[in-house]
Amino acid sequence: MTISFIVAIDGPAASGKGTLARRLASTLGYAHLDTGALYRAVGLTLLRAGHAPDDARAAIAAASALDAATVLPLMNDPALRQDAVAVAASKVSVVPEVRAALLDFQRDFAHRPPHGAKGAVLDGRDVGTVVCPDAPAKLYVTADVEVRARRRLSELRNTGAEAIYEAVLEDMKVRDARDSQRAVAPLKPAVDAFLLDTSMMDADQAFVAAMDFIRSRPAFPDFH
Numbered sequence: 001m002t003i004s005f006i007v008a009i010d011g012p013a014a015s016g017k018g019t020l021a022r023r024l025a026s027t028l029g030y031a032h033l034d035t036g037a038l039y040r041a042v043g044l045t046l047l048r049a050g051h052a053p054d055d056a057r058a059a060i061a062a063a064s065a066l067d068a069a070t071v072l073p074l075m076n077d078p079a080l081r082q083d084a085v086a087v088a089a090s091k092v093s094v095v096p097e098v099r100a101a102l103l104d105f106q107r108d109f110a111h112r113p114p115h116g117a118k119g120a121v122l123d124g125r126d127v128g129t130v131v132c133p134d135a136p137a138k139l140y141v142t143a144d145v146e147v148r149a150r151r152r153l154s155e156l157r158n159t160g161a162e163a164i165y166e167a168v169l170e171d172m173k174v175r176d177a178r179d180s181q182r183a184v185a186p187l188k189p190a191v192d193a194f195l196l197d198t199s200m201m202d203a204d205q206a207f208v209a210a211m212d213f214i215r216s217r218p219a220f221p222d223f224h
């Protein structure tokens with residue numbers, strides 16, 4: 001059966017979309033896919049094989065080789081969360097063939113979620129615009145770049161990594177620019193996305209606002 005209960009969440013790095021997506025999925029009983037992890041998996045594969053992250057040929061080969069069997073074990077690899085891997089992911093993601101190679105996996109997950117889940121929540125940069133343009137609930141989660149850099153800084157320090165605010169802020173600005181200025185599937189809100197600026201919200205407030213929006217969508221009859 002093809003599923004149409006799809007929640008598409010996009011937004012820049014450290015806006016809180018992953019935190020929100022996981023909580024929504026768990027509350028709604030939906031499956032969750034962090035689409036950024038797919039691009040990180042391609043970036044990590046390149047780095048581990050000794051390729052430069054901007055080696056487009058190697059990136060296309062790595063993306064084409066990814067399938068559920070190879071990508072799912074990588075999803076829980078802590079190395080996926082490293083900053084160098086985020087930068088590599090951002091570089092491989094500008095290559096149109098890499099994006100094309102990852103598209104079917106994402107669409108299949110959205111429309112046929114695993115374990116018989118009745119719906120799916122996907123978060124990333126182009127879920128509402130390209131991967132699932134017909135999703136009945138789209139959110140664009142954002143926050144001021146300084147707020148996002150502070151969130152990422154405390155996240156990094158909590159893992160024991162040494163991190164400097166100015167460097168994290170600069171990296172985030174560079175990644176935002178690359179993600180939003182690329183030619184294919186740039187980061188931007190879908191025209192019909194609900195804009196959720198979490199600069200002045202904690203994660204609980206963001207969750208309540210997102211649930212209110214989803215409840216307001218006629219395509220989600222369970223919640224009326």
Ligand SMILES: Nc1ncnc2c1ncn2[C@@H]1O[C@H](COP(=O)(O)OP(=O)(O)OP(=O)(O)O)[C@@H](O)[C@H]1O
Pocket residue numbers: 011012013014015016017018019020036151152155198201202203204206
């Ligand atoms: N509304 C919020 N207020 C404060 N902190 C938050 C909020 N939402 C998430 N966080 C924290 O900010 C950090 C980044 O959140 P999260 O990983 O959800 O962002 P993201 O948008 O998925 O980032 P990325 O795209 O880089 O994976 C985490 O440490 C998370 O606990």
Ligand SMILES: Nc1ccn([C@@H]2O[C@H](COP(=O)(O)O)[C@@H](O)[C@H]2O)c(=O)n1
Pocket residue numbers: 013014035036037039040086089090091093123124125126127175179
């Ligand atoms: N749908 C997506 C998701 C991610 N990317 C790229 O991957 C990078 C890492 O993503 P995170 O969400 O894990 O931070 C991100 O900076 C994007 O370049 C993408 O292009 N499309």
